[in-house]
Amino acid sequence: MKRSNNSIWGFIRKEFFHIFRDKKTLLLIFGLPVAQLLLFGFVVTNEIKDAKIAVFDQSKDYLSLQLVNKLVSSGYFILSDNLSNASQIDEVLKAGKAQLVVSIQPNFAAEFQKQGVASVQLNADASEPNTASILTAYASAIISDFAAENSGMPQQTLVSVQSRMLYNPDLKSVFMFVPGTMALILMLITAMMTSISIAREKEMGTMEVLLVSPLKPWQIVLGKVFPYIGLGFANALLIIILGYFVFMLPMRGSMVLLLLVTLLFIILALSLGILISTVSKTQQVAMFLSMFALLLPTILLSGFIFPIENMPVPLQWLSLIMPPRWFISALKTIMIKGEGLAFVYKEILVMLGMTIAFLSLSIKKFKIRL
Amino acid sequence: MDSSIVISVNKLVKKFGNFVANDNLTFEVGSGEIFGFLGANGAGKTTAIRILCGLLEPTSGDIIVAGFNGYTQRDKIKANIGYMSQKFSLYEDLTVWENIRLFAGIYGVSRKLIQERANLLIENLGLEDYRNRPVADLPLGWKQKLAFSVAMIHKPTIIFLDEPTGGVDPITRRRFWEMIYEAADAGTTVFVTTHYMDEAEYCNRISIMVDGKIVALDTPSALKAEYNAESMDEVFVKLARNSQRV
Incomplete structure (x- = not known):
């Protein structure tokens, strides 16, 4: 042995x-x-961090500025450009200066307060489909959050969804x-x-x-x-x-x-x-x-x-x-x-x-x- | 049985499915004998050697190698034989000393004896300068001689050499055969296969296999007389020509 x-x-x-x-x-x-x-x-990595966005703000009132601030301060986005007319949307996306463009309608604050409804358009560069869908999802979430906070009315929806990412909160x-x-x-x-x-x-x-x-x-x-x-x-x-x-x-x-x-x-x-x-x-x-x-x-x-x-x-x-x-x-x-x-x-x-x-x-x- | 007989094979048969690789082989090899095992490629030499080395179990027949049974004591057979193949079989990235120590260790040679035998071996081969250098640095002729010496490190009863001189120049082959003679003189039985017919002449006795059968077995001179041939080459060609398998 x-x-x-x-x-x-x-x-x-x-x-x-x-x-x-x-x-x-x-x-x-x-x-x-x-x-x-x-x-x-x-x-x-498929996380979103510091994605470049451009804003086409046709309203430029206190409420639209607040919305832009909220988007930028989320940490997911940085503002790369302020656009002055609609034709630039295509330009900045094509040039790759922004991955997402947020367009805010004219008279944003007024419409929102009067009717309770105002519109924001998101244009994303979908040549990278995954990134585009994640970016729009993040931005929509922030925007609806913003709408809820500022509506002044109790939550309109009866069911409010609150998600918590367990074990890996930062995804x-x-x-x-x-x-x-x-x-x-x-x-x-x-x-x-x-x-x-x-x-x-x-x-x-x-x-x-x-x-x-x-x-x-x-x-x-x-x-x-x-x-x-x-x-x-x-x-x-x-x-x-x-x-x-x-x-x-x-x-x-x-x-x-x-x-x-x-x-x-x-x-x-x-x-x-x-x-x-x-x-x-x-x-x-x-x-x-x-x-x-x-x-x-x-x-x-x-x-x-x-x-x-x-x-x-x-x-x-x-x-x-x-x-x-x-x-x-x-x-x-x-x-x-x-x-x-x-x-x-x-x-x-x-x-x-x-x-x-x-x-x-x-x-x-x-x-x-x- | 004569105690000087170290390999005794009687009616050995090995079949792979329907294919009969070894058909009724019967022969004996004596102690200290150099036994040449000849045959064309595919004649069944390799199968027979594998059985003799304890790697394969025979289908039928009696086999005793180094005093051990070829069915039930294959581990004992392995421990008492040496083996060197046509492929150069040392580790190129290990040094001369490490190769010796590894193989001696595998065969259970004690540490003290390993030292002694390694020193002697290195001295005999004149490899002092190469002791701690990788085997890859050695010229091919020396590698072959070293491989032979390493295969003998545990002083086996029988050494099996499977085409040991393939791809070696004539001078090195000659020196190699001198080592084989020395080993045989010291009492080791040498069982060697070769394709070089001049080498066949160096053997004490040779067997020639054709299509799984041994068709001739005698001393080289007796075979030449029997087949009325000038050289072993002629004998071999006369016999192998009738092969069905080539």
Whole structure:
């Protein structure tokens, strides 16, 4: 027994040498998470902040000025231009000087007080449809708020809707991207790297030598994946720390539970990597398989960027078998909602089941190959 | 059974579905013998070697390798043989010393013995300057010799060499064979496959496989006499020409 322990430790040590001597890969492993997180956190964002608007105020009375002030002081908009005639609306939108133009009718205050009705027109640049609809929604909300405040009458509508955004009151998209990026990076590092490194041994002919040696197949696989558990874990910590300090991501739930779920996901990703390596003979094949089988589904189907609820039903079913979906959901529940085991046990069970399925499938494949 | 017999194969059959890769192989290899295992590509050599190395379970027949049963004691067989393949099989990004330590460790050689044997091996090969340099820096000839020495690091009873000299220049091949002779003289059985017929002449005995069967098995000189041939090359061509699978 001692003898087999010695040999497997030597084997694991060798795997670390491979990783740490390959400076490019090492840079990739630790540089990638930081770059990705910063990119997703700062660049890919669907929040509205400081959107440029132009105002075509045909009334210029105290009430219309108040409305413009309210819009600008909301923090979502900055005033870029005051227009003096209607033809300029098209101009500023086309020139990109404003994303939204607010036109206020003549005699705004007078009409409003006399009839209780006055009109405001919103023209948005819909060449970016998402932004346009978010901008108009924000502006309409502010305007109807304003109307209610100034009508002097009790609320005309019988039902008043008050929405509160729980857990993420500022609707920060970072809250979505950090867990998503974590899933993406862990998939990439653990699954892709292991599948490539096992395929490399096959390509170089060293796998043959290992198989002829007294090492048992499970020892070879364990020796290959063990270092990546450590690397994946280090990466997960790096992402959590970055998320916490750079993006002010809350850490409301139990850290221990979070790390356990992360570890489980790493092992799940590894078993996927092993499965991929059993079917790929070369590093190239392993890499392409990882790309198509892991990366794209992680990005598209896991709810990372596109909400699962908005997908066609068949795709929603498909997303059920995407490992990252469960991990991301568990992460959000723990970190952002601060819930405990009782609320993530389903995710944990699903991930456990997937791990066992992938591992037993790999063992079967591994045996057939021999 | 004679105690000097280290490989004993009797009526070995290996089938993959309907395909018979090894058809009734019977042969014995003695201790310290250099046994050449010849055959065209697809003749079933690789399958036979995999069975002898404990990688595959035979379909039927009796196999004893290094005193262990080819069905039930495959792990013991693995621990008592060495293996070197046509592909260069050391880790290029590890140093000479690290490669030795890794493989010796895998075969359960104790730490103290690893040190001793590594020093001796490095000295014998004249690799002192390369001890702590990655194997990738070594010239191909040296890599091959190092791979052979590493495959022998646990002093196996039998060493299997699967086309060990593929892609190596004639001088290096010659030196390589000198190492094979040294190993055989020291009592290690050498089981070697090759496509070079001049190398076949260096073996004590050779077997030639055609279509999964052993069609000839004797010393090189006896085979040449039997087939009325000048060289092993001629013998091989005469036999392999009748193959159905090529």
